[in-house]
Amino acid sequence: MRRMTALLFLVVSSLAAITAAGEPSTPANDEEPLERLPRGAARVGDALRARSMDSSSALRLARKYVRLGAEEADPRYFGYAAAALAPIWRLAAPPAEARLLRAMILQNRHDFDGARADLDAVFAVDPGNLQAWLMRASISKLQGRFDDARASCAPLVAAKDPLLAVGCVSDVASVDGAVDEAADALERVLEERASAPAERRRWALTLLAEIAARRGRSDHAERRFTEALQIAKPSAYLLAAYADFLLDEARFADASALLAEATRMDAALLRLALAERRLGSPRLREHIVELSERFAAGRRRGEALHLGDEARFALYLAGDRAEALRLAQTNWRVQRAPSDARILLEAASASDADESAREARAFLLRAGWDESRLARVVEAARAAAAPIAGR
Structure with missing residues (x-):
């Protein structure tokens, strides 16, 4: 990752740069919270003020917060961490675990080049780190x-861990x-590795x-999602992926029930609101306002981590096609998962941005979609992107 005053300054600067960047906001009154902090937020500050953070303690605390961040999708x-x-970072040779943890942090911030640099440093001292x-x-x-990506999978093959x-x-x-x-390959190895650790099977x-x-x-997807949900505590990613599946299947009540107790996670609240829109829920307005506030809070912290979800919000809940397209295109320049291609296709189709739509369509076809499903998505995007009645 001197004198104690310089060390504390470095720590505070690190935290501020990641969690509190951007212009300050002014609450409307003394009782209005600027932001709801996640559980455990005070513990880092308490430990640092106590000046008791040795390397072992730092690694232990960082591991904990990286795990919580991944579980709750909270940057x-x-x-x-x-x-x-x-x-x-004052040590002459920071341990490989610290670099690995920082790579996770940088990956979460979408600083992929920085994460790769830390991973390369890990490989220099621990080439077998799976x-x-x-x-x-x-x-x-x-x-x-x-x-x-395929080349990076090769060491896993050499490690003889088939799953x-x-x-x-x-x-x-x-x-x-x-x-x-x-x-087909993954189905076979999963069947053969019934005794694999629960977290790995869930993945x-x-x-x-x-x-x-x-x-x-759909039937097979439902079966596998259900198995994943039952095998271990659901991750934020799994909940969001299953909710997207339920929304595509027009199972809006099921999506709402799945997410009702998970709304502390932005991705869950977004998908709940998308379900509520189709269900005509009286809580939709409240959730739209809350999502808008959460996205604004992220911008105040200097984050741009959920642009794909923010594009979905702009397109389907705010009725802002131009903003949806801008966000989806910006997101696509950074990362290219199927979900990123899909929102790009939806936003581009709603705004008649043909070049972006063609690029997204080509990616999705290569990822296993067929033309009939793409046509349905495009039609739904154009129809659903209209402003909500009464706005």
Whole structure:
């Protein structure tokens, strides 16, 4: 990741840069909260003020906050993790675990090049670090660098962990023109590795569910999503992916029930509001206002982490086609997952931005979608993007 005053300044600067960037806002009155902090927010500050953050404690605290950030899809936890790691960068040779944790933080901030640099430093001292190779493959896939992603999966194959290796390769292949082969290979190895750790099986089941949904195999997708939800505590990613599937299946009541207790997560609240729009829920207005406030809070912190979701909000809940297209195009320049291509297609179709629509369509076809489903998505986007009645 001197004197104690300089160290504390570095820690505070690290936290401020990630969690509190941007212009300050002024509350309307003394009782209005600027922002609701996630649980555990005070612990980092307490530990730092106590000046008790040795390297071991810093790593332990950073691990905790990275895990919470991933579980709850809350970038503020990654900010706390960065603050906890700050003392370590004074060491002559920061440990590989610190670089791996910082790579996770940078990945969350969409600083993919910075994350790759830290991962390369990990490989220099620990070339067999499977978590680092899996992360590198994921980053490369998100950037559309599929050859590099496949190369990053190779060490997993050498490690003789079939589920991890095949999952890595299948994840890449499924968006690069080999969706059928990817699904078949992962199905086989998952059946063979029934004793694999629960978290790993959940990851593989989620991949299979998403692939099945892209292929239009709804019954199989439902089965795999259900298995994933039952095998271990649902992650924020799994909840959002399953909710998207339910919305596509017009199972709006099921989506609402799934997300009703998860609204602390922005992605869950967005999808709940999308379901409520179709259900005519009286709470829709309240949730639209809350989402708008959350996106604004993220901008005040200097974050631009959920542009795809913000584009969906602009298109379907705010009725702002131009803003939706701007956000979707900006998001596409940074990351290229199927969900990113889809919102680009939807926003571009709603605004008659033909070039962006063609690029998104080509990506989705390569990722397993067919023309009939694409046509339905385009038609729905054009119809649903109109402003909500009464706005």
